[in-house]
Amino acid sequence: MNGVLPGRTVLTGSDMARALRRVAHEVLEANKGSSDLVLLGIPSRGVPLARRIAEAMAAVEGEQVPFGALDITMYRDDLRRQPVRQVEPTALPPGGIEGKVVVLVDDVLYSGRTVRAALDALADYGRPRSVRLAVLVDRGHRELPIRADYVGKNLPTASTERVSVRLSETDGIDEVRIAQGAGA
Amino acid sequence: MKHLLSIGDLSREDIVAILDTATSMHEVQHREVKKLPTLRGRTIINFFFEDSTRTRSSFELAGKWMSADTINLTGKGTSVSKGESLRDTVKTIDAMGVDMMVIRHMASGAPATIAGWTNCSIVNAGDGTHEHPSQALLDAYTMRARLGDLQGKHVALVGDLAHSRVLRSNLLCLRTLGATVTLVAPPTLMPSGIGPWSDVDGFATSYALDDVLPTVDAVMMLRVQRERMSGGYFPTAREYAITYGLTKARLAALPEHAVICHPGPMNRGLEISGDAADAAQSLVLEQVSAGVAVRMSILYHLLSGEAMSA
Numbered sequence: 001m002n003g004v005l006p007g008r009t010v011l012t013g014s015d016m017a018r019a020l021r022r023v024a025h026e027v028l029e030a031n032k033g034s035s036d037l038v039l040l041g042i043p044s045r046g047v048p049l050a051r052r053i054a055e056a057m058a059a060v061e062g063e064q065v066p067f068g069a070l071d072i073t074m075y076r077d078d079l080r081r082q083p084v085r086q087v088e089p090t091a092l093p094p095g096g097i098e099g100k101v102v103v104l105v106d107d108v109l110y111s112g113r114t115v116r117a118a119l120d121a122l123a124d125y126g127r128p129r130s131v132r133l134a135v136l137v138d139r140g141h142r143e144l145p146i147r148a149d150y151v152g153k154n155l156p157t158a159s160t161e162r163v164s165v166r167l168s169e170t171d172g173i174d175e176v177r178i179a180q181g182a183g184a
Numbered sequence: 185m186k187h188l189l190s191i192g193d194l195s196r197e198d199i200v201a202i203l204d205t206a207t208s209m210h211e212v213q214h215r216e217v218k219k220l221p222t223l224r225g226r227t228i229i230n231f232f233f234e235d236s237t238r239t240r241s242s243f244e245l246a247g248k249w250m251s252a253d254t255i256n257l258t259g260k261g262t263s264v265s266k267g268e269s270l271r272d273t274v275k276t277i278d279a280m281g282v283d284m285m286v287i288r289h290m291a292s293g294a295p296a297t298i299a300g301w302t303n304c305s306i307v308n309a310g311d312g313t314h315e316h317p318s319q320a321l322l323d324a325y326t327m328r329a330r331l332g333d334l335q336g337k338h339v340a341l342v343g344d345l346a347h348s349r350v351l352r353s354n355l356l357c358l359r360t361l362g363a364t365v366t367l368v369a370p371p372t373l374m375p376s377g378i379g380p381w382s383d384v385d386g387f388a389t390s391y392a393l394d395d396v397l398p399t400v401d402a403v404m405m406l407r408v409q410r411e412r413m414s415g416g417y418f419p420t421a422r423e424y425a426i427t428y429g430l431t432k433a434r435l436a437a438l439p440e441h442a443v444i445c446h447p448g449p450m451n452r453g454l455e456i457s458g459d460a461a462d463a464a465q466s467l468v469l470e471q472v473s474a475g476v477a478v479r480m481s482i483l484y485h486l487l488s489g490e491a492m493s494a
Contacts, residue, residue: 071208074222074250079488084185086201087208087484124217
Protein backbone atom coordinates (compact mmCIF):
# COMPACT_ATOMS: atom_id res chain seq x y z
CA MET A 1 0.00 0.00 0.00
CA ASN A 2 1.88 3.06 -1.16
CA GLY A 3 -0.29 5.82 0.24
CA VAL A 4 -3.31 4.91 -1.87
CA LEU A 5 -5.70 2.64 -0.01
CA PRO A 6 -7.64 0.08 -2.02
CA GLY A 7 -11.41 0.16 -2.32
CA ARG A 8 -13.84 3.04 -2.09
CA THR A 9 -15.04 5.35 0.64
CA VAL A 10 -18.60 4.66 1.79
CA LEU A 11 -18.72 7.14 4.67
CA THR A 12 -16.77 10.38 4.75
CA GLY A 13 -15.95 12.32 7.89
CA SER A 14 -19.06 14.49 7.68
CA ASP A 15 -21.28 11.46 6.87
CA MET A 16 -19.89 9.82 9.99
CA ALA A 17 -20.50 12.89 12.15
CA ARG A 18 -24.13 13.08 10.94
CA ALA A 19 -24.70 9.36 11.53
CA LEU A 20 -23.31 9.53 15.06
CA ARG A 21 -25.39 12.59 15.84
CA ARG A 22 -28.51 10.78 14.63
CA VAL A 23 -27.63 7.72 16.73
CA ALA A 24 -27.24 9.99 19.76
CA HIS A 25 -30.69 11.46 19.15
CA GLU A 26 -32.27 8.04 18.66
CA VAL A 27 -30.83 6.71 21.90
CA LEU A 28 -32.05 9.77 23.81
CA GLU A 29 -35.49 9.51 22.24
CA ALA A 30 -35.89 5.82 23.07
CA ASN A 31 -34.63 6.40 26.62
CA LYS A 32 -36.72 9.58 27.06
CA GLY A 33 -33.67 11.61 28.04
CA SER A 34 -30.24 10.74 29.34
CA SER A 35 -31.15 9.47 32.81
CA ASP A 36 -29.43 6.18 33.80
CA LEU A 37 -27.67 5.96 30.42
CA VAL A 38 -24.14 4.54 30.28
CA LEU A 39 -22.22 4.28 27.00
CA LEU A 40 -19.58 1.55 26.82
CA GLY A 41 -17.26 1.36 23.81
CA ILE A 42 -15.68 -1.92 22.77
CA PRO A 43 -11.93 -1.44 22.10
CA SER A 44 -10.34 -0.34 20.09
CA ARG A 45 -12.52 1.83 17.84
CA GLY A 46 -15.73 1.54 19.83
CA VAL A 47 -14.17 3.61 22.61
CA PRO A 48 -13.71 6.90 20.67
CA LEU A 49 -17.14 6.33 19.07
CA ALA A 50 -18.75 6.04 22.52
CA ARG A 51 -17.02 9.27 23.55
CA ARG A 52 -18.28 11.06 20.44
CA ILE A 53 -21.85 9.89 20.97
CA ALA A 54 -21.65 10.99 24.62
CA GLU A 55 -20.43 14.42 23.48
CA ALA A 56 -23.28 14.69 20.96
CA MET A 57 -25.73 13.82 23.75
CA ALA A 58 -24.20 16.41 26.07
CA ALA A 59 -24.71 19.03 23.37
CA VAL A 60 -28.43 18.17 23.20
CA GLU A 61 -29.22 17.46 26.85
CA GLY A 62 -26.74 19.83 28.49
CA GLU A 63 -25.45 17.19 30.87
CA GLN A 64 -22.61 14.71 30.63
CA VAL A 65 -23.57 11.11 29.87
CA PRO A 66 -21.17 8.63 31.51
CA PHE A 67 -19.09 6.64 29.06
CA GLY A 68 -16.33 4.07 29.33
CA ALA A 69 -14.60 1.09 27.72
CA LEU A 70 -15.37 -2.61 27.98
CA ASP A 71 -12.63 -4.95 26.79
CA ILE A 72 -13.89 -8.32 25.68
CA THR A 73 -10.65 -10.07 24.65
CA MET A 74 -10.74 -12.57 27.50
CA TYR A 75 -14.33 -13.49 26.62
CA ARG A 76 -13.80 -14.31 22.94
CA ASP A 77 -14.66 -17.79 21.69
CA ASP A 78 -11.85 -17.88 19.10
CA LEU A 79 -8.80 -17.33 21.33
CA ARG A 80 -7.28 -20.68 20.44
CA ARG A 81 -7.57 -20.06 16.72
CA GLN A 82 -6.33 -16.48 16.54
CA PRO A 83 -2.92 -14.94 17.18
CA VAL A 84 -2.50 -13.63 20.73
CA ARG A 85 -4.49 -10.42 21.05
CA GLN A 86 -3.29 -7.64 23.28
CA VAL A 87 -5.75 -6.93 26.07
CA GLU A 88 -7.06 -3.36 26.24
CA PRO A 89 -8.10 -1.65 29.45
CA THR A 90 -11.66 -1.79 30.71
CA ALA A 91 -12.80 1.48 32.29
CA LEU A 92 -16.29 1.67 33.72
CA PRO A 93 -17.64 5.11 34.68
CA PRO A 94 -17.66 5.78 38.45
CA GLY A 95 -21.41 5.13 38.77
CA GLY A 96 -20.95 1.56 37.53
CA ILE A 97 -23.56 -0.29 35.45
CA GLU A 98 -25.83 -1.74 38.14
CA GLY A 99 -29.45 -0.94 37.22
CA LYS A 100 -28.36 1.33 34.35
CA VAL A 101 -29.32 1.34 30.67
CA VAL A 102 -26.05 0.28 29.03
CA VAL A 103 -25.51 1.09 25.37
CA LEU A 104 -22.67 -0.97 23.88
CA VAL A 105 -20.89 0.88 21.08
CA ASP A 106 -18.78 -0.77 18.37
CA ASP A 107 -17.55 0.22 14.93
CA VAL A 108 -18.65 -2.73 12.77
CA LEU A 109 -21.34 -5.35 13.46
CA TYR A 110 -20.46 -8.52 11.53
CA SER A 111 -20.75 -12.07 12.93
CA GLY A 112 -22.15 -10.87 16.27
CA ARG A 113 -19.52 -12.81 18.22
CA THR A 114 -17.93 -9.70 19.67
CA VAL A 115 -21.31 -8.61 21.02
CA ARG A 116 -21.93 -12.04 22.50
CA ALA A 117 -18.58 -11.79 24.29
CA ALA A 118 -19.44 -8.27 25.45
CA LEU A 119 -22.69 -9.50 27.01
CA ASP A 120 -20.73 -12.14 28.94
CA ALA A 121 -18.18 -9.56 30.07
CA LEU A 122 -20.93 -7.17 31.16
CA ALA A 123 -22.54 -9.84 33.35
CA ASP A 124 -19.29 -10.13 35.35
CA TYR A 125 -19.40 -6.42 36.22
CA GLY A 126 -23.01 -6.17 37.31
CA ARG A 127 -26.63 -6.33 36.23
CA PRO A 128 -27.73 -3.49 33.98
CA ARG A 129 -31.48 -2.80 33.73
CA SER A 130 -31.18 -3.23 29.98
CA VAL A 131 -28.49 -3.48 27.33
CA ARG A 132 -28.68 -1.86 23.90
CA LEU A 133 -26.35 -2.01 20.93
CA ALA A 134 -25.23 0.91 18.76
CA VAL A 135 -22.88 0.38 15.80
CA LEU A 136 -21.44 2.69 13.19
CA VAL A 137 -21.72 0.11 10.39
CA ASP A 138 -23.87 -3.01 10.13
CA ARG A 139 -22.42 -5.16 7.35
CA GLY A 140 -24.65 -8.23 7.77
CA HIS A 141 -23.52 -11.90 7.83
CA ARG A 142 -24.61 -12.57 11.40
CA GLU A 143 -23.67 -15.95 12.88
CA LEU A 144 -25.67 -15.45 16.08
CA PRO A 145 -29.19 -14.20 16.88
CA ILE A 146 -28.03 -10.65 17.60
CA ARG A 147 -29.14 -7.33 16.08
CA ALA A 148 -28.25 -3.69 16.60
CA ASP A 149 -30.73 -1.23 18.10
CA TYR A 150 -29.05 1.82 16.57
CA VAL A 151 -27.18 1.71 13.27
CA GLY A 152 -25.15 4.53 11.71
CA LYS A 153 -25.12 2.94 8.27
CA ASN A 154 -26.45 -0.33 6.91
CA LEU A 155 -23.87 -1.61 4.47
CA PRO A 156 -24.73 -4.70 2.42
CA THR A 157 -21.45 -6.52 1.77
CA ALA A 158 -20.11 -9.77 0.42
CA SER A 159 -18.24 -11.78 3.05
CA THR A 160 -15.10 -11.56 0.88
CA GLU A 161 -15.11 -7.78 1.17
CA ARG A 162 -13.27 -5.91 3.88
CA VAL A 163 -14.83 -3.01 5.76
CA SER A 164 -12.33 -0.76 7.46
CA VAL A 165 -13.32 1.99 9.84
CA ARG A 166 -10.73 4.68 10.42
CA LEU A 167 -11.11 7.32 13.11
CA SER A 168 -9.14 10.49 13.67
CA GLU A 169 -8.32 9.40 17.25
CA THR A 170 -6.65 6.16 16.15
CA ASP A 171 -5.90 6.58 12.45
CA GLY A 172 -5.73 10.32 11.83
CA ILE A 173 -8.79 10.48 9.56
CA ASP A 174 -12.54 9.79 9.77
CA GLU A 175 -13.78 7.44 7.08
CA VAL A 176 -15.24 4.03 6.33
CA ARG A 177 -13.88 2.14 3.32
CA ILE A 178 -14.90 -1.05 1.62
CA ALA A 179 -12.46 -3.14 -0.40
CA GLN A 180 -12.18 -6.56 -1.97
CA GLY A 181 -10.53 -9.05 0.36
CA ALA A 182 -7.00 -10.27 -0.21
CA GLY A 183 -8.25 -13.51 -1.71
CA ALA A 184 -10.52 -11.88 -4.31
CA MET B 185 5.26 -18.65 22.39
CA LYS B 186 4.59 -22.19 23.59
CA HIS B 187 6.85 -22.56 26.63
CA LEU B 188 8.22 -20.17 29.23
CA LEU B 189 11.54 -21.74 30.13
CA SER B 190 13.92 -18.80 30.28
CA ILE B 191 13.66 -15.02 30.10
CA GLY B 192 16.41 -15.32 27.50
CA ASP B 193 13.82 -16.69 25.05
CA LEU B 194 11.76 -13.49 25.25
CA SER B 195 12.24 -10.33 23.21
CA ARG B 196 11.63 -6.90 24.67
CA GLU B 197 8.27 -6.85 22.81
CA ASP B 198 7.28 -10.20 24.35
CA ILE B 199 8.07 -8.95 27.85
CA VAL B 200 6.23 -5.67 27.36
CA ALA B 201 3.18 -7.53 25.97
CA ILE B 202 3.09 -9.80 29.04
CA LEU B 203 3.44 -6.84 31.42
CA ASP B 204 0.74 -4.84 29.61
CA THR B 205 -1.73 -7.74 29.74
CA ALA B 206 -0.90 -8.14 33.43
CA THR B 207 -2.05 -4.57 34.02
CA SER B 208 -5.51 -5.51 32.74
CA MET B 209 -5.47 -8.74 34.75
CA HIS B 210 -4.63 -6.80 37.91
CA GLU B 211 -7.98 -5.08 37.54
CA VAL B 212 -9.77 -8.47 37.59
CA GLN B 213 -8.23 -9.12 41.00
CA HIS B 214 -10.21 -6.23 42.46
CA ARG B 215 -13.53 -7.22 40.92
CA GLU B 216 -16.36 -8.82 42.78
CA VAL B 217 -16.52 -11.65 40.24
CA LYS B 218 -12.93 -12.81 39.87
CA LYS B 219 -13.51 -15.09 36.95
CA LEU B 220 -12.76 -14.90 33.25
CA PRO B 221 -13.93 -17.60 30.82
CA THR B 222 -10.70 -17.36 28.81
CA LEU B 223 -9.23 -20.80 29.54
CA ARG B 224 -12.46 -22.73 30.00
CA GLY B 225 -11.93 -26.44 29.36
CA ARG B 226 -8.12 -26.25 29.67
CA THR B 227 -6.21 -28.28 32.20
CA ILE B 228 -3.10 -27.06 33.99
CA ILE B 229 -0.98 -29.23 36.27
CA ASN B 230 1.19 -27.50 38.84
CA PHE B 231 3.98 -29.99 39.41
CA PHE B 232 6.15 -28.87 42.32
CA PHE B 233 9.09 -31.05 43.28
CA GLU B 234 10.24 -28.33 45.68
CA ASP B 235 8.34 -26.45 48.37
CA SER B 236 6.70 -23.18 47.45
CA THR B 237 3.92 -21.06 48.88
CA ARG B 238 3.47 -17.99 46.77
CA THR B 239 4.52 -19.31 43.38
CA ARG B 240 2.32 -22.38 43.55
CA SER B 241 -0.71 -20.67 45.04
CA SER B 242 -0.51 -17.77 42.61
CA PHE B 243 -0.23 -20.08 39.60
CA GLU B 244 -3.19 -22.02 40.94
CA LEU B 245 -5.26 -18.87 41.50
CA ALA B 246 -4.27 -17.53 38.08
CA GLY B 247 -5.51 -20.70 36.42
CA LYS B 248 -8.72 -20.83 38.43
CA TRP B 249 -9.57 -17.16 37.81
CA MET B 250 -9.26 -17.84 34.10
CA SER B 251 -11.57 -20.88 34.38
CA ALA B 252 -8.91 -23.51 33.70
CA ASP B 253 -8.98 -26.72 35.71
CA THR B 254 -5.89 -26.80 37.87
CA ILE B 255 -4.40 -29.70 39.78
CA ASN B 256 -1.45 -29.54 42.14
CA LEU B 257 1.06 -32.35 42.39
CA THR B 258 4.12 -32.53 44.57
CA GLY B 259 7.14 -34.79 44.35
CA LYS B 260 6.02 -36.42 47.57
CA GLY B 261 2.82 -38.37 47.22
CA THR B 262 3.33 -39.19 43.55
CA SER B 263 4.91 -42.20 41.91
CA VAL B 264 8.23 -40.34 41.93
CA SER B 265 8.57 -41.35 45.56
CA LYS B 266 7.95 -44.98 44.55
CA GLY B 267 10.92 -44.83 42.23
CA GLU B 268 9.29 -43.94 38.94
CA SER B 269 11.57 -41.88 36.73
CA LEU B 270 10.79 -38.23 36.04
CA ARG B 271 10.36 -39.03 32.36
CA ASP B 272 7.77 -41.75 33.02
CA THR B 273 5.89 -39.56 35.47
CA VAL B 274 5.55 -36.57 33.17
CA LYS B 275 4.77 -38.75 30.16
CA THR B 276 1.98 -40.37 32.18
CA ILE B 277 0.50 -36.99 33.02
CA ASP B 278 0.93 -35.78 29.45
CA ALA B 279 -0.94 -38.86 28.22
CA MET B 280 -3.97 -37.79 30.27
CA GLY B 281 -4.29 -34.84 27.93
CA VAL B 282 -3.25 -31.78 29.91
CA ASP B 283 -2.61 -28.45 28.18
CA MET B 284 0.11 -27.08 30.42
CA MET B 285 2.52 -28.13 33.14
CA VAL B 286 3.94 -25.58 35.55
CA ILE B 287 7.09 -27.14 36.90
CA ARG B 288 9.37 -26.41 39.82
CA HIS B 289 12.32 -28.74 40.16
CA MET B 290 15.53 -28.76 42.14
CA ALA B 291 17.56 -29.68 39.06
CA SER B 292 18.55 -26.82 36.75
CA GLY B 293 17.21 -27.48 33.26
CA ALA B 294 14.51 -29.97 34.29
CA PRO B 295 11.62 -27.98 32.72
CA ALA B 296 13.51 -27.63 29.42
CA THR B 297 14.18 -31.36 29.40
CA ILE B 298 10.52 -32.12 30.14
CA ALA B 299 9.47 -29.79 27.29
CA GLY B 300 11.24 -32.19 24.95
CA TRP B 301 9.31 -35.19 26.29
CA THR B 302 5.76 -33.85 26.13
CA ASN B 303 3.33 -32.05 23.84
CA CYS B 304 1.95 -29.59 26.38
CA SER B 305 3.13 -26.07 27.22
CA ILE B 306 5.76 -25.98 29.95
CA VAL B 307 6.25 -23.12 32.38
CA ASN B 308 9.42 -23.01 34.41
CA ALA B 309 8.40 -22.08 37.96
CA GLY B 310 11.96 -22.25 39.23
CA ASP B 311 14.62 -24.83 38.38
CA GLY B 312 17.60 -25.33 40.67
CA THR B 313 19.96 -22.36 40.50
CA HIS B 314 19.06 -21.64 36.88
CA GLU B 315 15.98 -19.45 36.34
CA HIS B 316 12.64 -18.32 37.74
CA PRO B 317 11.14 -16.38 34.84
CA SER B 318 7.66 -15.65 36.26
CA GLN B 319 9.28 -14.09 39.34
CA ALA B 320 11.43 -11.81 37.18
CA LEU B 321 8.40 -10.74 35.16
CA LEU B 322 6.41 -9.87 38.27
CA ASP B 323 9.39 -7.99 39.74
CA ALA B 324 9.66 -5.97 36.53
CA TYR B 325 5.90 -5.40 36.57
CA THR B 326 5.99 -4.11 40.16
CA MET B 327 8.96 -1.83 39.54
CA ARG B 328 7.44 -0.53 36.32
CA ALA B 329 4.15 0.24 38.06
CA ARG B 330 6.00 2.49 40.55
CA LEU B 331 8.93 3.83 38.50
CA GLY B 332 7.52 3.93 34.97
CA ASP B 333 9.51 2.66 31.98
CA LEU B 334 12.63 0.86 33.25
CA GLN B 335 14.80 2.11 30.37
CA GLY B 336 17.86 3.74 31.95
CA LYS B 337 16.78 3.00 35.52
CA HIS B 338 19.46 1.68 37.90
CA VAL B 339 18.63 -1.52 39.77
CA ALA B 340 20.88 -3.20 42.33
CA LEU B 341 20.51 -6.93 43.01
CA VAL B 342 21.95 -7.74 46.41
CA GLY B 343 22.54 -10.94 48.34
CA ASP B 344 23.22 -14.61 47.73
CA LEU B 345 23.74 -14.36 43.99
CA ALA B 346 25.68 -17.59 43.54
CA HIS B 347 22.68 -19.76 44.39
CA SER B 348 19.92 -17.51 43.09
CA ARG B 349 17.72 -18.43 40.13
CA VAL B 350 15.82 -15.19 40.72
CA LEU B 351 19.06 -13.32 39.99
CA ARG B 352 19.57 -14.93 36.59
CA SER B 353 16.03 -14.30 35.39
CA ASN B 354 15.93 -10.78 36.81
CA LEU B 355 19.23 -9.86 35.25
CA LEU B 356 18.08 -10.96 31.79
CA CYS B 357 14.67 -9.33 32.19
CA LEU B 358 15.99 -5.99 33.46
CA ARG B 359 18.74 -5.82 30.82
CA THR B 360 16.23 -6.60 28.05
CA LEU B 361 14.02 -3.77 29.34
CA GLY B 362 16.98 -1.39 29.20
CA ALA B 363 17.74 -1.00 32.90
CA THR B 364 21.26 -0.60 34.26
CA VAL B 365 22.06 -3.40 36.70
CA THR B 366 24.65 -3.68 39.47
CA LEU B 367 25.15 -6.92 41.35
CA VAL B 368 26.26 -6.59 44.96
CA ALA B 369 27.42 -9.53 47.10
CA PRO B 370 30.32 -10.67 49.21
CA PRO B 371 33.05 -12.29 47.06
CA THR B 372 32.06 -15.74 48.32
CA LEU B 373 28.48 -15.35 47.11
CA MET B 374 29.26 -13.92 43.66
CA PRO B 375 28.55 -16.47 40.91
CA SER B 376 31.72 -18.00 39.49
CA GLY B 377 32.83 -16.58 36.15
CA ILE B 378 31.09 -13.29 36.90
CA GLY B 379 33.84 -11.29 35.18
CA PRO B 380 33.38 -12.58 31.61
CA TRP B 381 29.60 -12.87 32.21
CA SER B 382 29.30 -9.21 33.15
CA ASP B 383 31.21 -8.26 30.00
CA VAL B 384 28.81 -10.24 27.80
CA ASP B 385 25.54 -9.15 29.41
CA GLY B 386 26.67 -5.66 30.29
CA PHE B 387 26.24 -5.18 34.02
CA ALA B 388 28.42 -3.96 36.90
CA THR B 389 29.46 -5.76 40.06
CA SER B 390 30.43 -4.41 43.45
CA TYR B 391 31.36 -5.69 46.90
CA ALA B 392 30.38 -2.43 48.60
CA LEU B 393 26.66 -1.94 49.09
CA ASP B 394 27.11 1.54 50.57
CA ASP B 395 28.78 2.82 47.40
CA VAL B 396 25.92 1.60 45.19
CA LEU B 397 22.83 2.51 47.22
CA PRO B 398 22.80 6.31 46.71
CA THR B 399 22.50 5.94 42.90
CA VAL B 400 19.79 3.27 42.61
CA ASP B 401 16.16 3.58 41.51
CA ALA B 402 15.38 0.13 42.88
CA VAL B 403 17.17 -2.31 45.14
CA MET B 404 16.27 -5.97 45.23
CA MET B 405 17.34 -7.88 48.30
CA LEU B 406 17.70 -11.59 47.61
CA ARG B 407 17.20 -14.12 50.32
CA VAL B 408 20.21 -15.60 52.07
CA GLN B 409 19.25 -19.22 52.32
CA ARG B 410 19.58 -20.54 55.85
CA GLU B 411 21.25 -23.70 54.64
CA ARG B 412 24.17 -21.59 53.36
CA MET B 413 25.03 -20.36 56.87
CA SER B 414 27.09 -23.41 57.65
CA GLY B 415 28.78 -23.40 54.25
CA GLY B 416 31.49 -20.94 55.23
CA TYR B 417 30.26 -18.25 52.83
CA PHE B 418 30.33 -15.63 55.56
CA PRO B 419 31.47 -15.67 59.19
CA THR B 420 28.20 -14.99 61.01
CA ALA B 421 24.65 -13.93 60.22
CA ARG B 422 25.24 -10.81 62.27
CA GLU B 423 28.24 -9.82 60.20
CA TYR B 424 26.32 -10.41 56.99
CA ALA B 425 23.45 -8.22 58.22
CA ILE B 426 25.88 -5.41 59.07
CA THR B 427 27.83 -5.53 55.80
CA TYR B 428 25.19 -6.53 53.22
CA GLY B 429 21.78 -6.19 54.92
CA LEU B 430 19.39 -3.35 54.16
CA THR B 431 19.61 -1.87 57.64
CA LYS B 432 17.81 1.17 58.98
CA ALA B 433 20.89 3.31 58.32
CA ARG B 434 21.10 2.14 54.71
CA LEU B 435 17.39 2.77 54.28
CA ALA B 436 18.17 6.43 55.02
CA ALA B 437 20.92 6.41 52.37
CA LEU B 438 18.49 5.32 49.64
CA PRO B 439 17.25 8.06 47.32
CA GLU B 440 13.72 9.09 48.27
CA HIS B 441 12.11 7.82 45.05
CA ALA B 442 13.92 4.46 45.13
CA VAL B 443 11.92 1.30 45.82
CA ILE B 444 12.76 -1.89 47.72
CA CYS B 445 11.90 -5.34 46.40
CA HIS B 446 12.27 -8.77 47.89
CA PRO B 447 11.06 -11.92 46.16
CA GLY B 448 10.36 -13.53 49.53
CA PRO B 449 10.38 -15.31 51.83
CA MET B 450 12.18 -12.62 53.85
CA ASN B 451 14.69 -13.21 56.60
CA ARG B 452 13.94 -10.14 58.67
CA GLY B 453 17.03 -8.91 60.46
CA LEU B 454 19.35 -10.71 58.06
CA GLU B 455 19.28 -9.40 54.46
CA ILE B 456 16.50 -6.92 55.17
CA SER B 457 15.65 -5.10 58.40
CA GLY B 458 12.09 -4.81 59.63
CA ASP B 459 12.28 -1.05 59.05
CA ALA B 460 13.14 -1.52 55.39
CA ALA B 461 10.62 -4.32 54.82
CA ASP B 462 7.77 -2.20 56.16
CA ALA B 463 8.93 1.14 54.76
CA ALA B 464 6.69 3.11 52.41
CA GLN B 465 9.25 2.43 49.67
CA SER B 466 8.92 -1.32 50.10
CA LEU B 467 7.06 -3.12 47.30
CA VAL B 468 7.10 -6.53 48.95
CA LEU B 469 3.33 -6.87 49.23
CA GLU B 470 2.76 -5.30 45.80
CA GLN B 471 5.01 -8.03 44.41
CA VAL B 472 2.81 -10.74 45.87
CA SER B 473 -0.33 -9.03 44.61
CA ALA B 474 1.16 -8.64 41.13
CA GLY B 475 2.17 -12.30 41.16
CA VAL B 476 -1.31 -13.53 40.30
CA ALA B 477 -1.90 -10.90 37.59
CA VAL B 478 1.43 -11.58 35.90
CA ARG B 479 0.85 -15.34 35.99
CA MET B 480 -2.63 -14.89 34.49
CA SER B 481 -0.98 -12.95 31.69
CA ILE B 482 1.61 -15.73 31.19
CA LEU B 483 -1.12 -18.38 30.97
CA TYR B 484 -3.03 -16.24 28.48
CA HIS B 485 -0.04 -15.64 26.24
CA LEU B 486 1.01 -19.30 26.23
CA LEU B 487 -2.41 -20.90 25.83
CA SER B 488 -4.18 -18.60 23.37
CA GLY B 489 -3.55 -18.94 19.68
CA GLU B 490 -2.05 -22.42 20.09
CA ALA B 491 -4.47 -24.06 17.63
CA MET B 492 -3.45 -21.66 14.87
CA SER B 493 -0.72 -23.69 13.25
CA ALA B 494 -2.65 -26.94 13.66
